[in-house]
Amino acid sequence: MTGRSASDLVRKAAKVADEVAGPAADDVDRQARFPREAVDALRGEGLLSALVPAELGGGDDDLQAVSEAVTALARHCASTAMVFAMHQIQVACMARHRGHQLLDDYMAEISAEQRLLASATTEINIGGDVRSSSCAVERDGERFTLAKTATVISYGEYADAVLTTARRDPEAPPSDQVLVLCRADEVTLEPISGWDTLGFRGTCSLGFKLTAAGDVGCILPDSFGDISAQTMLPVSHILWASVWLGLAQEAEARARKFVQKEARKNPSHPPPSALRLAELTAVLQQMTQLVRAASRQFDEQADDREALASIGFAISMNALKVAAADLVVDVVNRAIVICGMAGYREDSPFSLGRILRDAHGAQVMINNDRINANNAQMLLVHRGSE
Amino acid sequence: MLAEHGKLAVDAHALDADADTYRAGMTSHASVNVMLALEDAFDVEFPERMLNKRTFASVSAIRAAVAELTSGAA
Numbered sequence: 357m358t359g360r361s362a363s364d365l366v367r368k369a370a371k372v373a374d375e376v377a378g379p380a381a382d383d384v385d386r387q388a389r390f391p392r393e394a395v396d397a398l399r400g401e402g403l404l405s406a407l408v409p410a411e412l413g414g415g416d417d418d419l420q421a422v423s424e425a426v427t428a429l430a431r432h433c434a435s436t437a438m439v440f441a442m443h444q445i446q447v448a449c450m451a452r453h454r455g456h457q458l459l460d461d462y463m464a465e466i467s468a469e470q471r472l473l474a475s476a477t478t479e480i481n482i483g484g485d486v487r488s489s490s491c492a493v494e495r496d497g498e499r500f501t502l503a504k505t506a507t508v509i510s511y512g513e514y515a516d517a518v519l520t521t522a523r524r525d526p527e528a529p530p531s532d533q534v535l536v537l538c539r540a541d542e543v544t545l546e547p548i549s550g551w552d553t554l555g556f557r558g559t560c561s562l563g564f565k566l567t568a569a570g571d572v573g574c575i576l577p578d579s580f581g582d583i584s585a586q587t588m589l590p591v592s593h594i595l596w597a598s599v600w601l602g603l604a605q606e607a608e609a610r611a612r613k614f615v616q617k618e619a620r621k622n623p624s625h626p627p628p629s630a631l632r633l634a635e636l637t638a639v640l641q642q643m644t645q646l647v648r649a650a651s652r653q654f655d656e657q658a659d660d661r662e663a664l665a666s667i668g669f670a671i672s673m674n675a676l677k678v679a680a681a682d683l684v685v686d687v688v689n690r691a692i693v694i695c696g697m698a699g700y701r702e703d704s705p706f707s708l709g710r711i712l713r714d715a716h717g718a719q720v721m722i723n724n725d726r727i728n729a730n731n732a733q734m735l736l737v738h739r740g741s742e
Numbered sequence: 743m744l745a746e747h748g749k750l751a752v753d754a755h756a757l758d759a760d761a762d763t764y765r766a767g768m769t770s771h772a773s774v775n776v777m778l779a780l781e782d783a784f785d786v787e788f789p790e791r792m793l794n795k796r797t798f799a800s801v802s803a804i805r806a807a808v809a810e811l812t813s814g815a816a
Binding site: 487488524528529530531532579581582585662665666667668733734736737738739 | 750751764765766767768769770771774777778788789790793794795
């Protein structure tokens with residue numbers, strides 16, 4: 357890391373979370389609206405370029421720092437944290453799979469102008485299998501065009517560019533994909549569905565008919581299969597899990613405050629909920645160490661493309677996603693039992709309603725069943741670490 | 743075997759020996775199936791170091807990998 361200290365990024369994210377994202381969180385959730393003020397505050401602190409290389413004006417931060425920043429945001433507003441996480445996943449793909457001047461120029465623009473990146477990896481009739489596309493890049497000299505009906509483009513209407521998967525050309529098979537930087541000034545988005553969900557309501561993850569054009573230099577040179585294995589998949593699982601960790605941490609904090617309040621009423625007799633808090637703490641610790649270990653492992657192997665492309669690494673990242681998605685629900689459920697009616701109410705300082713709704717997104721956003729099915733397949737040939 | 747398990751977009755028998763199987767539509771799922779079938783047919787086990795994209799990137803790469811494994815077993 358050369359740009360700034362990790363604690364600087366985390367400290368700034370925590371400040372935005374506390375001062376801007378937190379106060380707006382209830383309204384963002386209620387209205388299912390984009391957390392514009394929080395994203396603008398993140399821009400103001402220059403955090404959207406955290407993963408851009410220093411030579412292109414970015415923060416050059418590592419994934420551990422970004423993971424902690426995401427967690428800090430999620431404690432106050434999970435939607436803001438998820439938007440920030442999804443943006444960073446796209447920046448990571450650009451920063452780690454370079455090779456064309458136009459792409460470097462855009463990264464410099466992310467640093468200077470704090471551009472927000474969205475992602476269009478899902479497609480109608482294909483659903484969540486991001487390693488398969490039906491739409492294709494059509495080239496005409498130095499220009500390309502692309503039309504995709506995406507079932508989800510989170511915060512698409514608010515993004516400055518959309519990284520889109522598509523078949524390499526109209527003759528390519530569904531799995532031979534590329535990733536294309538589509539700048540908003542040459543993109544049209546026509547909504548095809550709404551976003552009225554239990555949780556993560558502020559991500560505004562509508563479906564869109566996307567039409568894009570641009571310079572062929574905006575097509576990332578590496579195949580999407582490599583980008584996915586070496587960057588998008590692991591970084592996504594780590595940063596999503598970092599969002600869920602923030603939810604779990606906040607649930608624990610509320611439960612702990614509640615238990616302490618109860619304890620003060622009758623200092624000679626610890627409340628029964630204190631024991632439940634002790635049990636919750638053990639689960640939260642598992643989750644914390646799981647997420648921290650994964651981001652550390654990624655940073656340690658960040659330049660070892662062979663290791664990142666290995667079956668063992670893919671299995672461990674998938675296992676991280678499934679485990680963290682289960683653990684967050686476990687922690688929040690325990691917190692509700694501890695806080696009792698105070699946690700169940702929507703109008704108390706111990707209210708856990710929004711956190712509970714957000715937490716349940718974890719298992720269904722890229723369904724755990726799909727991830728486990730992928731792991732089941734890979735385990736048929738995995739040799740273990742012996 | 744590639745024709746049966748590779749799920750390519752083209753006829754595997756017509757594929758040039760050095761043509762890129764991934765460009766021909768092979769997915770990582772399909773490569774696992776091809777590998778399982780090869781392991782059964784040749785009574786070999788692909789070691790960890792061979793479990794990568796390169797090993798299945800073309801018909802000749804697959805042939806070389808199997809040749810290496812069967813000669814090692816002999």
